Amino acid sequence: MDWSPIWLTLKLAGITTLLLAVVGLPLAYWLSRGRSVGKIIIEALITMPLVLPPSVLGFYLLIAFSPQHGLGKWLATHLNVRLVFSFEGLVLASVIYSMPFMIGPIKSALQQLPLSLSQASYTLGKSRMETFIKVLLPNIRTSLLTAIVLTFAHTLGEFGVVLMIGGNIPHTTRVASIAIYDAVENMDYASANNYSLVLFALTFIIVMAVFIFNKYNSKSPLE
Amino acid sequence: MNHKKIFAFTLCIALHISAFSQSLKVAVAANLQSVIKVLDADFKSKTGIAVEPIVGASGNLVAQIKNGAPFDVFLSADMSFPDALYKYGFTTEKPVVYARGILIVCSTENIDVKHWQQLVLKQSVAKVAIANTTTAPYGKAAKEALVKLQLLDKLSPKIVTGESISQVNTYIFNDVVSLGFTSQSFIYDSGQSKKLYYAVVAPKLYAPIEQGVVVLKHGADNYAAEAQKFYKYLLSSSAKAIFKKYGYHTD
Numbered sequence: 083m084d085w086s087p088i089w090l091t092l093k094l095a096g097i098t099t100l101l102l103a104v105v106g107l108p109l110a111y112w113l114s115r116g117r118s119v120g121k122i123i124i125e126a127l128i129t130m131p132l133v134l135p136p137s138v139l140g141f142y143l144l145i146a147f148s149p150q151h152g153l154g155k156w157l158a159t160h161l162n163v164r165l166v167f168s169f170e171g172l173v174l175a176s177v178i179y180s181m182p183f184m185i186g187p188i189k190s191a192l193q194q195l196p197l198s199l200s201q202a203s204y205t206l207g208k209s210r211m212e213t214f215i216k217v218l219l220p221n222i223r224t225s226l227l228t229a230i231v232l233t234f235a236h237t238l239g240e241f242g243v244v245l246m247i248g249g250n251i252p253h254t255t256r257v258a259s260i261a262i263y264d265a266v267e268n269m270d271y272a273s274a275n276n277y278s279l280v281l282f283a284l285t286f287i288i289v290m291a292v293f294i295f296n297k298y299n300s301k302s303p304l305e
Numbered sequence: 306m307n308h309k310k311i312f313a314f315t316l317c318i319a320l321h322i323s324a325f326s327q328s329l330k331v332a333v334a335a336n337l338q339s340v341i342k343v344l345d346a347d348f349k350s351k352t353g354i355a356v357e358p359i360v361g362a363s364g365n366l367v368a369q370i371k372n373g374a375p376f377d378v379f380l381s382a383d384m385s386f387p388d389a390l391y392k393y394g395f396t397t398e399k400p401v402v403y404a405r406g407i408l409i410v411c412s413t414e415n416i417d418v419k420h421w422q423q424l425v426l427k428q429s430v431a432k433v434a435i436a437n438t439t440t441a442p443y444g445k446a447a448k449e450a451l452v453k454l455q456l457l458d459k460l461s462p463k464i465v466t467g468e469s470i471s472q473v474n475t476y477i478f479n480d481v482v483s484l485g486f487t488s489q490s491f492i493y494d495s496g497q498s499k500k501l502y503y504a505v506v507a508p509k510l511y512a513p514i515e516q517g518v519v520v521l522k523h524g525a526d527n528y529a530a531e532a533q534k535f536y537k538y539l540l541s542s543s544a545k546a547i548f549k550k551y552g553y554h555t556d
Contacts, residue, residue: 149373158373167374249369251330252357267471268338268360269478269494 083276086253087261091281094169094257095237098176099184102233105177106184111214113185114192125185132182140246143175147247166247169254175243183232191225192218224299228292235288238281328355329524329531330375332366334382334516335436335469336406336443336488340551341380347547348538354531362469364440370395370521377524377532380516380539382406382470382488383442387517397525400517403539404553407489408446408511411477411503418484418504425460425484434465434476434485442514443470447486450510477501488514489552516553 113125131139147165149158157163165171195218203213219226241259248255250264258277265274333341338360345356359366363382370376370390379396380403381387387400410421417424425433436444444466451457465482467473470491477485478499492501518539524532538544545555 144372148371150371154373164373166372167369249374250359250361251374252359254375264360267335267469267475269471269475 087256087258088280091238091258094172094176095234097173098180098237099230099234101177102184110185110188111192114189128185129182131179136242137246140243143247167249167251172244172248172255175247176237176240179243180233180236183236184229187225187229191222195221231288231292235285328357329377329528329535330357332376332379333358333360334363334380335360335471336382336490337380338471339494340490343547344544352534362440363442375523376521377528378520378535380518382516384515384517387519390519395522396519400519402515403518404516404548404555406514406516407552408506409487409489409503410484410506411487411501412484413480413499415502418502421504422454430483432465432482433460433463434467434473434482436467436470436473441469443488446511446514450506453510493551
């Protein structure tokens, strides 16, 4: 069995999750403070990938970053950056695609925190940054973990976007889901089954771990 | 400051460019999915150069090449796709024919495929598989033959379209369809565990399926020597012998 698609999938999910944690935390914090028309529009856009067919996202990314014209051409000629049929492109697509899974839980958790928590911290002379990191974040630990795990698991299963902008290039864009499709196309059902089993086991373990963790952290095991 | 460390670490990972394996990336038309493995092994034993095949419908592969997919050599199922790539400046030279494909009608059922023209109209034949008639040259050829025989309109309710010839082969192999139009190479596929019944479609019914090969700009820029060697190998007598064994004409 060729393990490179599995490794590539884990790498893609890992990098995507890390990037989204860095981008998502401040973004979720900003969205959780008050409402304005701008914020509602941005939140709608971030949530879009939940319901938008992945092929639509893939198609527009393909158009935007094709080295034939426009932005993609500029990136290719001036920065030598190619975002179609490259691993970097998959990372970018995955960040957009998995964003609602990171932002959603963190934003809801921050909104549910009592306002007195941050106000107490401010009156004690702490800055916004320090309050966010030392007071708010520890209080939403469970949601933070859920967001990270869900983002990771969701990226594992990406298929439509990858097929559109990544194709099927060994060691570069042939992630496990693509490898399964390719193996079935080639009537190599043994390989398809191997990859599918690994993904099945992986996602099952992840979901179970979240369930168990939540059980121990909630006040009653039934919550 | 912990978050600064995390940010720096993330940046490092994000900027880390995945290690490229040093091998020739060859885009391969789906009808070659079995023979390419044999060709690769033979080529590697002769030169020591590893080849990574990427299999797909010729038209889809062309779309990927135009959008910057890093392929070095392209083995098409026809001449018009590599010709178009040459016109747009994605290749160094005009395509050369490396093999001629043979269109067959194939089934897993022991039915009278020899007289497929009458057979397809029968009630017992519920579904007939054809590859995509725009992106897959064998699909194009099958359509040509059916138009010539004035069968296309009568058959259209029964036709199932596969994205590429390999999807058609999957349909045939798993009895999803009664019969399908595919390339003769399917019969010689390794690991066939089922008996296949087939008949060759008369060559006068469709334009010859001349399969062309081109070295792509990406290959010429990055792996000039290896790409050139593989290109020469495909036209050599040892490659021709393998093609023949797998149901292609090479003369």
